Amino acid sequence: MxxxxxxxxxxxxxxxxxxxxxxxxxxxxxxxxxxxxxxxxxxxxxxxxxxxxxxxxxxxxxxxxxxxxxxxxKDKTINGVTKTKIFHPNGRIMEKGQSRLDVTENGRHWCYYGDWKYYDENGKLETIKKYDKGEKTDSVAIKR
Incomplete structure (x- = not known):
């Protein structure tokens, strides 16, 4: 022992x-x-x-x-895709979404893609922004 x-x-x-x-x-x-x-x-x-x-x-x-x-x-990166969560000072999620690395002859750039969700300090969803190749394509405000 x-x-x-x-x-x-x-x-x-x-x-x-x-x-x-x-x-x-x-x-x-x-x-x-x-x-x-x-x-x-x-x-x-x-x-x-x-x-x-x-x-x-x-x-x-x-x-x-x-x-x-x-x-x-907090970021979690697997196969060039990063899932990100950013937190308010009270510990609740402020925003979350995904990005990926875009490597071209001009350099390297992280591009947002898909839905990025934004929350208030109480955890209520406020806005969803949609991205394609790093460009915002749509934004939806959530009514309460």
Whole structure:
């Protein structure tokens, strides 16, 4: 029993030893972000901290952004599609929708697509905006 506890402690400690904010070199010998990352951004009255994973230079999986230690945004990226939720200070959803990465010869751009829903502080749906290739095509205000 004692040996099992020691083994579990060693496994736990070794799993905590992963590096953060690491680069790898791609085939063109340039560096790409890879693995777990923590990014910090100063803002006027505090700090935003985003954490998640990169795979070969692209964000992947779940990313969480905190504004002054409170969850502000949650993104889930799978196969180039990102589902986003942005939260009011009270923790309720403020907006949610999807975007995808558009890579052209002119560069890289994240484009909104589909329905983006916007909510008030009480969680009531206020507006639905429809996007196609990053362009707003329609906007529907919800009557109460």
């Amino acid at each position: 004692k040996n099992n506890i020691i083994i579990l402690i060693l496994i736990f400690l070794s799993s905590c030893n992963k590096s953060v904010n690491q680069y790898i070199k791609n085939s063109g010998n340039s560096q790409q972000r890879h693995g777990k990352w923590v990014e910090k951004y100063p803002v006027n009255d505090g700090e935003m901290v985003a954490s998640g994973k990169y795979k070969n230079g692209e964000k992947t999986g779940v990313w969480k952004t905190f504004y002054n230690h409170q969850l502000y945004q």
